Amino acid sequence: MSCFKNNRSHKGDTVADMPASTPPGTVPVRTTVTGWGRTAPTAARVVRPRTYEEAAAAVRGCGSRGGIPRGLGRAYGDAAQNAGGFVLDMTGLDRIHAIDADGGTVLCDAGVSLHRLMEVLLPLGWFVPVTPGTRQVTVGGAIGADIHGKNHHVSGSFSRHVLSFELLTADGEIRTVGRGTPLFDATAGGMGLTGVILTATVRLLPVDTALMSVDTERATDLDDLMARLTATDHRHRYSVAWIDLLARGAATGRAVLTCGDHAPLDTLPARARRRPLDFRTPRLPSAPAFLPEGLLSRTTVGLFNELWYRKAPRARTGELQRISSFFHPLDGVPHWNRVYGRGGFVQYQFVVGYGREDALRRIVRRISEHRCPSFLAVLKRFGEADPGWLSFPLPGWTLALDIPASLPGLGALLDQLDEEVAAAGGRVYLAKDARLRPELLAAMYPRLDDFRDLRAKTDPRGVFVSDLSRRLAL
């Protein structure tokens, strides 16, 4: 059986689970890789370049099945996997090169995490311009997925704050890419398929404190929620609603709405005012490696949702919360994705434009009728779109939910929702996707042909390939 020998390092586990003491380095390690949802594992050779030269050498030596950059592996689906080819683990490029503490910009390597940026920048009075629901994403990944946060209605997506970046392209050359160029717009949201981002210059947001002033209110159903979000979100920099998708009947779409702003210094109590920019991140024990499937059933999630909804105050204003608890509550539990068991989970996120509330209502009703046990469902209003060709946000309503992949009938349900979304002129988010039908992609992303043309020109040999790009023919 010698032809099946492989030097797997870790019993088919994911890259994210590899022990920190054995960084892969420049010698490729053959291992299976999944996204954060832990579905559809595929095997790749993982290299971890520590210098730009090593990254360029890795790109030049990718071979026939190509390569794809990977950050901290928080894309839910198969965006940072490359079956049979190379995966460039970019977390080895983790230097912060320069901070302009007066002008508010940072120049750093693509493998630097937002967590690291917050640690370094908050004491200087600066914050990242956009943060998703986790700090454990890299700057390169943030550009590649053109991530958004609770401030999208004010600040747009991450790429809006990127002044320029350096891109290692398929020919092994490094190009400086500025805003307004086709390569910039293809790369912002381009899922790593235009090249490997090496460094980026990002504009920052000034803050007085490391605390958030948060208003919370409950919404009794979906229409109430939409009315409240529409009425209030322009008053706050951040706003999002947690929505109970198991609630049925009149309570369908009941939600807890939270709006926040960076707390000004004078709102802090005297003690906190002494060190207002302290960045604290509580950490609970990691989720165990093996958890049974079915832990998140309709019953347990139903109970959780009921409690979570009841626990929220009907209305409260000005509560002070840490950045970590307001933005990244799940980061407190490392490997929280394991709670779905070995079958993993799917995250579904779509957006439909303003004026298409009918589609949103129908979709919420269908999810609720299908009894999807989702304890992490959020609804948010997006502001203006950014120019990235495959960038996800467009002005409208976005709903994101986690669902165990083992839920019967889920695949067919999501296919039907895709049809609704596409018919309403909306789209699903590629950084979360693990199951979209390729036929629908062009309707959802009208600039897809431009993206393909640019890839054909800049990467004729198809050096940059991922499981996502194979599945959706990107």
Add this chain to the structure above:
Amino acid sequence: MKDAFGLPQSLLVLGGTSEIALATARRLVARRTRVVWLAGRPSPALETAAEQLRAVGADVHTVAFDALDPDSHEAVLGKVFAEGDIDLVLLAFGVLGDQAHDERDPAAAVRVAQTNYTGAVSAALVSARALQTQGHGSLVVLSSVAGERARRANFIYGSSKAGLDVFAQGLGDALYGTGVHVMVVRPGFVRTRMTAGLPQAPLATTPEAVATAIELGLRRRSETVWVPGALRLVMSALRHVPRAVFRRLPL
């Protein structure tokens, strides 16, 4: 590529006229599969099968493949894999033989063994290597409940499936961690052309039920699938029945 639910976009069927395989292909084409390769001996039945799948929207190719000619497997299957990734290989060929006749005609018995076992070993190894190079894919092997314990009525067929079953289990272990998933499917009595005219066994099932079980197994990344599921319990009990009793059972 397979999606989050294990559904393939491309399918290679070895034994392109197998009813179980075609029921599975129809099911998968209805969900995600667009490209289907039907490998089998050239025949009108193979072309009919291709037409049926084209009618439900698949892009179907047929390829001449003979399980009894292992020397050709490398070349024949190599061409298929060279055309693009194959997400799922369904190893479905097999013959039942005629037990009473084959006991008196060793050459016929050997043909059953060569088709079901050695032919499958060759085709599975060739496919497995190609899947390993891809770094992804599933190899679904149609075994049989007949391979679980020898029965007086069909031990020639049963022994060939027993060999195949053990081989596929071992192959699955060898490929663990390579991104390739091997799933052994053990149907009970399936009502098909192959079993037409035979007395129906208890817990009989249909090709469609096997197809459903395969789809579920792909989603769960199962290593062993029994169809119907109750057979798992029944057979684990029957395994332990003493020989003297077992041979008297009306099975």
